[in-house]
Amino acid sequence: MYIIIYLSVYTYFQGQVAANSLYNGDIYSLAQRDTEHSSSHSRTPFPLHLPSKMVSQRDRELLRGDLRARSKLSTADRESLLKSYLPEDLSRPERRRPHKTPIRSFFKAQLHHLAYALTHIIFGIIVRLLQAYHAVVDRVFAIVYHHHRTPELIRKDVRGLKRLPQHLSTILTLRKEDDALAVLMDEVAELAAWSSCAGIPQLSIYEKTGVLKSCIPALHQIITTKLASYYGSPDQQPNLHLYAPHHPVHGSTTNPGKSTLTMLLLSSTDGRETIVDLTKTLAEMSQNGKLSPEDITPELVDAEISDITTQPLTAGTDTVLKPEPDLLLVFSPYLKLDGYPPWQIRLTEMYCTGSRSHGVNGDGEAVEYQGYMRGLWHFAGAQMRFGR
Known part of the structure; x- marks a missing residue:
């Protein structure tokens, strides 16, 4: 008896809930009930989703009549009625159609390869033409x-220049050939002769390894021989003073009636090692009370470095060089200082002689007269703006 009363009340409330849901246009509750009911008879229940479109008036009346008549429609009829309002089953994977490469893609790829090849060919031709042009211009010069x-021809070449450097510095490289040292010393002698004929009184040569410092007497003899091939008799040759930091001066007696060429040999030891040694010396003097820390100023450091790197052991009035060179010539394909003392080139004009002919004339490190003259022309046309 109690079971019958409980089932009647439960069925009544279920019908009221379903009627209210249909009246508001929502069949979610009814779909859930039918799905649960059909799951006991079938293994493929319908997924529960909200309706994707509005319920038609006809279907609404059928469902309401079914509720009033207490399951007048069968389970299959209700499923077919609700099936049109349920979304499609998204659990099935979509089959991808095999991608067929059309002939259009093949021609497109070939067109890209052709454009890439033509671009390389055109730019290669342009680069080769530029290199050939610079090589021809260098040979003409x-x-x-x-x-x-x-000497008269060299003076004629520099006569039209607005200004000449008073201190010229060059960076040379020791090659790896067997006669590399002999070639290097001959290049130094050529630079000395050109500078003397052009009226440049001071010349500094930088070579990283410092091999020139170990053969200063032989280098002095080679330079003297080279000057003799330019000037002739010793009476017409200029005075030559050749030295290196911490080395004595090699040169003949100064003749007041002739010009003087002062040459300085530098290496990598005159760069970082010099500033390290100077720092140690100043620190020891400060610790021993010989120098006050307030007296260590940039002017003092600059003066000490200039004395160390530009003064020989036996300094004279004619062997004092200008601390900073006016022009730095780099005989190399690229502008590489290679350990050059940095405090000596703060206001120096730099010029790389081998950048134009690199790739055609060889390694671009040969010391040639046209490269030397291009450096002087560059210095004469440079704008010197030192500020106020």
Whole structure:
């Protein structure tokens, strides 16, 4: 008896809930009930989703009549009625159609390869033409502006320049050939002769390894021989003073009636090692009470470094160089200082002689007269703006 009363009340409330849901346009509760009911008879229940479109008036009346008649419609009829309002089953994986490469993609790829190849060919031709042009120009300058070991021709080449450097510095590289040292010393002698003929009184040569410092007497003899091939008799040759830091001066007696060429040899030891040694010396003097820390100023450090790197052991009035060079010539394909003392080039004009002919004339490190003259032309046309 109690079971019958309980089932009647439960069925009544279920019908009221379903009627209210249909009246508001929502069949979610009814779909859930039918799905639960059908799950006991079938293994493939319908998924529970909200309706994707509005319920039609006809279907609404059928469902309401079914509720009033207490399951007048069968389970299959209700499922077919609700099936149109349920979304499609998204659990099935979509089959991808095999991608067929059309002939259009093949021609497109070939067109890209052709454009890439043409771009490389065009730019390669342009680069080669530029290199050939610079090589021809260099050869023309080498013929037109050749010195022929005549001081008058060199003076004629520099006569039209607005200004000349009073202190010229160059960076040379020791090659790996067997006669590399002999070639290097001959290049130094050529630079000395050109500078003397052009009227440049001071010349500093930087070579990283410092091999030139170990053969200063032999280098002095080679330079003297080279000057003799330009000037002739010793009476017409300029005074030559050759030295290196912490080395004595090698040169003949100064003749007041002739010009003087002062040459300084530098290496990598005159760079970082010099500033380290100076720092140690100043620190020891400060600890021993010989120097006050307030007296260590940038001016003092600059003066000490200049004395160390530009003064020989036996300094004279004619062997004092200008601390900073006006022009730095780099005989190399690229502008590489290679350990050059940095405090000596704060206001120095730099010029790389081998950058234009690199790739055609070889390694671009050869010391040639046209490269030397291009450096002087560059310095004469440079704008010196030191500020106020």
